[in-house]
Amino acid sequence: MNQSLIIEKYFPNLSDRQKEQFAIMLEKYPEWNDKINVISRKDIDNLEINHLLHSLALSKFIEFTPGSTVMDLGCGGGLPGLPLAVMFPEVKFHLIDRTGKKILVAQEVAKACGLENVTFQHGDVAECKDKFDFVVSRAVMPQNDLYKLARKNIRNEQRNALPNGLITLKGGDLTNEMKGLPAGETVDLSQYFAEPFFTTKKIAYTPIN
16 A cells, blocks of 8 residues: 555645645655654554554644644654645744754655645744644653743634644643643544554643633
8 A cells, every 4th residue: 555545544635736845755754764863663654543643633623724823842854734734834933942953853844745834843842932723742741831931922813723732742631731721622643543543542622721
């Protein structure tokens, strides 16, 4: 089976351009990973399911309104920000990471894909003063810690069906890290995707007012 067919199975309405961009990611990430390790060596063979499709789970949870802005906090090599930027070409994504080498990989992959709706910041989120509709993140730190960091970057004006806030990709029991936060939502990714990898994976959403 052609690798790209896995994403196409769950997203049958992709344009030819989007299919091409995902195919470029499947080619470029292994190439860059050989130079700068942003994905574990043993996991790079599972790139499409464990990383690209995992990132795209967020697009099953929310359909960002065109014109929305999203920060990817602790983006690493560009996940989940870059796959989401392909999925939502009319949404602006700002990717932040403290590690310069990881940002370099994200920039190079974005360039190879011809993504024009992505900006990058090498540094700490505390240095970012911009406001966004949502902050997304993938297994960076507990939800309650992310909430404290992300609050200042969430704008008050609403333009999406879901109230502005923090949306993260998680695994395992989230009970403790969701304690004390505004009532949000957790979703099992197994309701979106059939692959065994997603059995324990979740999305955690916390609104930020």
